[in-house]
Amino acid sequence: MTRSVYVTGIDRSDGRQVVELGVMELLTRRVDRVGVFRPLVHDGPDRMFELLRSRFRLSQDATTVHGMDYHEASALQAERGTDELVSTLVDRFHRVARDYDVVLVLGTDFAATQLPDELALNARLANEFGAAVIPVVGGRGQSAESVLAETRNAHRAYQGLGCDVLAMVANRVERADRDLVAERLGPLLPVPGYVLPEEPALSAPTVAQVVSALGATVVLGDDAGLARDALDFVFGGAMLPNLLPALTPGCLVVTPGDRADLVVGALAAHSAGTPPIAGVLLTLDEVPSQEILTLADRLAPGTPVLSVAEGSFPTAAELFSLEGKLNAATPRKAETAIGLFERHVDTADLLGRVSAPSTGRVTPMMFEHELLEQARSDKRRVVLPEGTEERVLHAAEVLLRRGVCELTLLGPVDTIRKKAADLGVDLADAQLVDPATSELRESFAQRYAAVRAHKGVTVELAYDVVSDVNYFGTLMVQEGLADGMVSGSVHSTAATIRPAFEIIKTRADARIVSSVFFMCLADKVLVYGDCAVNPDPDAEQLADIATQSAATAARFGVEPRIAMLSYSTGSSGSGADVDKVREATALVRARRPDLRIEGPIQYDAAVEPSVAATKLPGSEVAGQASVLIFPDLNTGNNTYKAVQRSAGAIAVGPVLQGLRKPVNDLSRGALVGDIVNTVAITAIQAQTPAD
Structure with a gap:
């Protein structure tokens, strides 16, 4: 039977939409087919389902989500009894459940429903659906003692009705009482108890x-x-x-x-x-x-x-009398809600308690979720030189609301604040620094002049250079004032990475700096390298790109199986281009015998099992390659863009590799989501310092 999670309550105005969003976020980290079912619904649009569908890219037909409306339910219960009502709803639930790996059930809202003993009805439905229950208790305007008592009583009520209670949530608790309630709630319950404070941005x-x-x-x-x-x-x-x-x-x-x-x-x-x-x-x-x-x-x-x-x-x-509503038209509120949930809920423990089956596939959404979770697990500071750029400001707000990392934004501080104010972006938790007026400018000039003295750079010249936001941000990283940098939404690749080449330089174990894209396809994530930095790498450089890319893939949960791409597979072709790939493959095998690698190999033989069975039978890489190394920049850049546009893949990158400290470049067409993902990747790279 499909494992389901039933989010319910004990009264109205408990703000459980925050919990519903948070639980959906958790479920979509594990499985790619999550359904939604609301047993009873009021007339009019279902704002919560529309939000879930738009945010989590659900393909579920809206007509399958609802069991029946409250008027129909009330009439059915009055005429034929509760058993008939429950039986009908169970049948409609299973029509949804059979098509999904897991179902999130949105319980009744206790709002003028005219249903007797609504709590008992939710409990019975959860039991009949085979769903674990997360009851939500509203704490708005209540004392700490009252919240504790109601949460404990709610647990007893649902447990007494035979429910499998997964966890308890006290929501909208007064901020001043939140820590006290959280401390005292644990000993009162046999299951985890989570306490979420009132969040003004959600109720506004x-x-x-x-x-x-x-x-x-x-x-x-x-x-x-x-x-x-x-x-x-x-x-x-x-x-x-x-x-x-x-x-x-x-x-x-x-x-x-x-x-x-x-x-x-x-x-x-x-x-x-x-x-x-x-x-x-x-x-x-x-x-x-x-x-x-x-x-x-x-x-x-x-x-x-x-x-x-x-x-x-x-x-x-x-x-x-107005109160804020979460819906598809309020994506910023959704980010706030999920950030609130993730800050106050042990998401790893809660997800472990949900026995939703893992499909073994890695969808783009799963990959993105994992990036944010990894970055959040050991928070680092990332500097964003383009602090006045609108997309960067929106991305910064998402990152701060989700608690992904700490941020420093560079640029004229008054300009950043005015731009943020015009956009309605909250940057209260970000550090704002103007390189032109910063007290760090003098010491950075001394540092840069020392690094570039062999090129004739004087302190006076360096003083002008380090006022550039990319140089200033790179020096912040080098001096340990930030852990990584992301730029490029309005700067060229050269302007973004040149300071890193001059100041941070390459790792001891890397011959060159290269890049990869994470290509998020419908059911897997592939790693493409190098598609952004090296125009025509020789065999030595190509081997280095391969080993770097394998390490990057492994760092982000992609098991490296390396395909060294060429227009020829195996020994069937010859020529300088093929020979270069063949030599690079041999170098990798000699230096890293632990890596699985195949080359030269054509793209179709690398990723398609049926082609691989014909061209390279018995290969442990052919047909299942996860890291694809292109022979030159022309091939790599065009291929990643072709796959991105033609196959609808999400391309995350370019992610630079080989630097002593992480600096990453954005496409000048980067969307807000691209910036969020790249910053998360940079923060994760910073969690493993270079040797």
């Missing part, structure tokens, strides 16, 4: 949700601005000098529409980053003149300015 509505709830008109603003969280509401009626001290980070300023001075003042404060606000909400159906709006748009581009017809009092009543 986004500006877009304010627009929807109030029927507001968007006067100014873009999509990024509308995605900001409204963490607070500040009502402006007094003079501007009295308003400014009242502004708080992430607040939505509510003011009558005829107070142009407050509108301009609040946006000017946002532009200066003191503090960044979520936006401005104008009441009384009044909007400032076009001249004021033009000035507002120039002061804080993208920052929302909204308008409603109501006055301040009814508007306030509606605002204070």
Whole structure:
């Protein structure tokens, strides 16, 4: 029977969506076919399923997710009894379960469902589904004693009804009580008890949700601005000098529409980053003149300015009743939720308790999950020289919210803060450094001049060089102020890696610096090298690329089986290009007899078992190669791009190898997810220092 996890509760407003997201994150690390089933659903769109489907790339048909709606369930229970209701839901559950390796079940929400003894119904359904249960207890506004008592009672209730309780979660606990509750909960339970604190960014509505709830008109603003969280509401009626001290980070300023001075003042404060606000909400159906709006748009581009017809009092009543909702349109909230879950839940232990079968396949999502988990297990500091680049700022927020690593962003600090404010990005936990004004600039100049003295570099010249963000970031890595560096989203490969060649240099066991791409296909991850650095490596260099790539593959969980690629397989061809590959293969075998390697070999014989059986029968690499070494940059670069675009593969890289300390280059077309993955890889590389 399919092993399933049933997330349920004891009452409404427990915020269990955080737990549902976190559990789905765990399940997709182990298996690639995870289904979702919600036994009972209200009318309207299922926001949680849409979020799960978009975030975790679920292919499940939305029509199969729901058992039945609450009205149908209530009528069925009244007419035919609970047994008939349960039997129907069990049948519908198994229609889903048969198609998936594991199913995440989303329990009922206790919200005006008109079902008697809803807790008992959830417990019975979990038992009939053969699902382990994770009950969630809401702690918002409760004392520590009350949270402890309710969590213990909830465990007793579900256990008493025969449930296999996997763990207990107390969610939305007051931040001041979180550690105390976590310390005292453990001895009260025979299963793990996890305590998640209240997170303002999750309970706060986004500006877009304010627009929807109030029927507001968007006067100014873009999509990024509308995605900001409204963490607070500040009502402006007094003079501007009295308003400014009242502004708080992430607040939505509510003011009558005829107070142009407050509108301009609040946006000017946002532009200066003191503090960044979520936006401005104008009441009384009044909007400032076009001249004021033009000035507002120039002061804080993208920052929302909204308008409603109501006055301040009814508007306030509606605002204070709003609560943030997780859905597919709030990906930043999803990152916050998963980060919260991962910080306060022993995810490795919880995953070990779920008896979901491992499929043995490695999907792109599994690989990405593993990267973040490895990086998080031993956090390192990564410096990002391109601190004013929008994609880098969004990636930095994801990395910080997920707790993947510590970050230093380089660039003019005021510019970074203003850009982050315009994007609604929270960089509170990041270190910001301006190379031009940093107190490190002088000592870095001395260090660089000493390293490059043989090239005639003086301290005066070095002083100018180290103000460059890539040189400054590289020196931070060399001097141990950061563990690795990632750049290249707006810089060329040469500008990114040249400082590393000059300052960090190659490892003692490496002849050259080379690169690999992790090619995440539908059911496996392949390692391609070298596709970014060396134009035409000779046999010695090609052998070095092969051994480096094998080590990189093993470091990231890919068992190395090396294919030295050529247009000829085995002894069937000859010529300088084939001979180079043949010589490189022999060098690897002589130097590293422990490595499994085949070459020269054609690509199809390397990865396709049926072709391998014909061309190289009996080979332990042919047909199952995982590390593919290309004979030159032209072949490698074109092949990785062809596979990426034609086969829909996710290409993670280039990952540089052979340096004493990790520096990695981004494609200038890198997406936010690419940057996140590359930073995680860099942090993992830094966990194993060079000899």
